[in-house]
Amino acid sequence: MRAMVYRGPGRIRVEEKDIPSIEHPNDAIVRVTCAAICGSDLHLYHGMIPDLRVGHTFGHEFVGVVHEVGPSVQHLKVGDRVLVPFNISCGSCFFCARGLYGNCHNVNPNATAIGGIYGYSHSAGGYDGGQAEFVRVPFADVGPSKIPEWMDEEDAVMLTDACPTGYFGAQLGEIREGDVVVVFGAGPVGLFAAKSSWLMGAGRVIVVDHVDYRLDFARTFAHAETVNFTQVNDIVQWVKETTEFLGADVCIEAVGSEADGAFFQHVTSAKLKLQGGSPVALNWCIDSVRKGGTVSVVGAFGPLFSAVKFGDAMNKGLTIRTNQCPVKRQWPRLFEHVKNGVLKPSAIVTHRIPLDDIAEGYHLMSNKLDGCTKPLVIPTS
Ligand SMILES: NC(=O)c1ccc[n+]([C@@H]2O[C@H](COP(=O)([O-])OP(=O)(O)OC[C@H]3O[C@@H](n4cnc5c(N)ncnc54)[C@H](O)[C@@H]3O)[C@@H](O)[C@H]2O)c1
Ligand SMILES: [Zn+2]
Numbered sequence: 001m002r003a004m005v006y007r008g009p010g011r012i013r014v015e016e017k018d019i020p021s022i023e024h025p026n027d028a029i030v031r032v033t034c035a036a037i038c039g040s041d042l043h044l045y046h047g048m049i050p051d052l053r054v055g056h057t058f059g060h061e062f063v064g065v066v067h068e069v070g071p072s073v074q075h076l077k078v079g080d081r082v083l084v085p086f087n088i089s090c091g092s093c094f095f096c097a098r099g100l101y102g103n104c105h106n107v108n109p110n111a112t113a114i115g116g117i118y119g120y121s122h123s124a125g126g127y128d129g130g131q132a133e134f135v136r137v138p139f140a141d142v143g144p145s146k147i148p149e150w151m152d153e154e155d156a157v158m159l160t161d162a163c164p165t166g167y168f169g170a171q172l173g174e175i176r177e178g179d180v181v182v183v184f185g186a187g188p189v190g191l192f193a194a195k196s197s198w199l200m201g202a203g204r205v206i207v208v209d210h211v212d213y214r215l216d217f218a219r220t221f222a223h224a225e226t227v228n229f230t231q232v233n234d235i236v237q238w239v240k241e242t243t244e245f246l247g248a249d250v251c252i253e254a255v256g257s258e259a260d261g262a263f264f265q266h267v268t269s270a271k272l273k274l275q276g277g278s279p280v281a282l283n284w285c286i287d288s289v290r291k292g293g294t295v296s297v298v299g300a301f302g303p304l305f306s307a308v309k310f311g312d313a314m315n316k317g318l319t320i321r322t323n324q325c326p327v328k329r330q331w332p333r334l335f336e337h338v339k340n341g342v343l344k345p346s347a348i349v350t351h352r353i354p355l356d357d358i359a360e361g362y363h364l365m366s367n368k369l370d371g372c373t374k375p376l377v378i379p380t381s
């Protein structure tokens with residue numbers, strides 16, 4: 001089969017690999033019909049994630065058709081159209097039993113802090129991902145769901161990560177009626193977080209980024225106010241001024257380990273990798289939120305420490321909530337929202353790229369070229 005393969009930072013290509021086979025009776029093999037590139041894939045692409053091995057296939061956002069099932073699989077059969085959450089979870093451990101599907105204890109032999117994620121290096125279990133013609137899906141009765149008849153395939157692929165994660169970001173913000181919510185990052189996750197904040201009762205939603213075409217889209221898609229942080233003197237001061245010097249009620253960090261906006265932080269993290277991630281946007285959240293407010297962090301950070309302003313968070317009495325999104329847990333409500341037209345997840349898709357040209361997709365997404373926000377990857381066969 002054809003599969004995207006990592007060759008080193010900034011270097012990916014498409015190669016022939018063996019079609020994956022059933023390794024455990026609970027496995028399924030899925031023929032991928034549509035995948036996507038996530039902002040998280042850029043952290044891999046830029047060499048930010050530990051134990052990323054040459055030859056690894058990325059891709060944790062994908063939908064497809066069940067090609068083969070192991071003898072123990074009960075809920076799926078060959079030919080079913082499925083969407084697959086980015087988390088791999090066993091469904092029965094302490095954490096899965098509590099709906100913490102992103103924190104499963106049984107799927108990652110390499111680490112306890114992080115669960116299993118398709119195509120996300122050996123630190124996240126070493127599972128090959130879905131930017132390929134076929135992918136092995138472990139615990140096939142747990143994660144995947146059949147795509148309902150009425151659901152568009154492109155909406156389905158956005159429900160494997162970006163949309164639920166944005167929604168989750170808003171949930172972690174514990175938004176109350178009328179709250180001022182500031183979302184840092186106007187990528188797919190931030191856009192969905194902004195849109196979801198209204199569903200949870202926000203009174204004002206403000207999106208911060210420095211990529212103008214994304215901010216333009218945030219205004220139409222998420223009906224948010226927007227600020228380009230390079231166009232204001234000090235973004236924290238700007239937030240304070242617009243909130244009567246109290247600060248926002250809720251700040252959502254949807255940027256993660258490669259945040260721009262402060263030269264020293266960016267160089268020590270994204271370039272020199274001395275920090276587990278650039279805390280620029282996270283520190284802006286801590287500084288911009290009001291005392292007693294909530295900071296929701298869905299941006300991804302690595303295992304090393306980062307220079308986070310914890311003292312300020314402590315003295316301000318902040319609630320900081322964060323996690324990998326437990327995608328499966330979000331589906332019942334999100335399926336309803338999509339069915340009723342409240343959310344149209346595929347509205348953020350900007351590019352549809354054949355698998356053979358996937359390197360171009362990474363290039364566009366990484367460098368924010370050609371208005372790229374969310375590229376889909378379409379396997380050729
Ligand atoms: N927690 C989870 O389960 C989960 C799931 C998916 C993605 N993520 C993470 O969420 C983050 C966002 O994902 P995405 O797909 O939207 O990525 P993305 O790269 O498309 O978007 C990030 C945006 O942040 C902007 N940005 C950079 N520095 C900034 C700053 N200081 N302030 C405000 N904006 C800034 C960038 O210009 C970009 O538009 C990534 O770190 C990703 O790894 C987490
Ligand atoms: Zn992702």
Ligand SMILES: [Zn+2]
Pocket residue numbers: 089090091092093094095096097103104105106
């Ligand atoms: Zn589990």
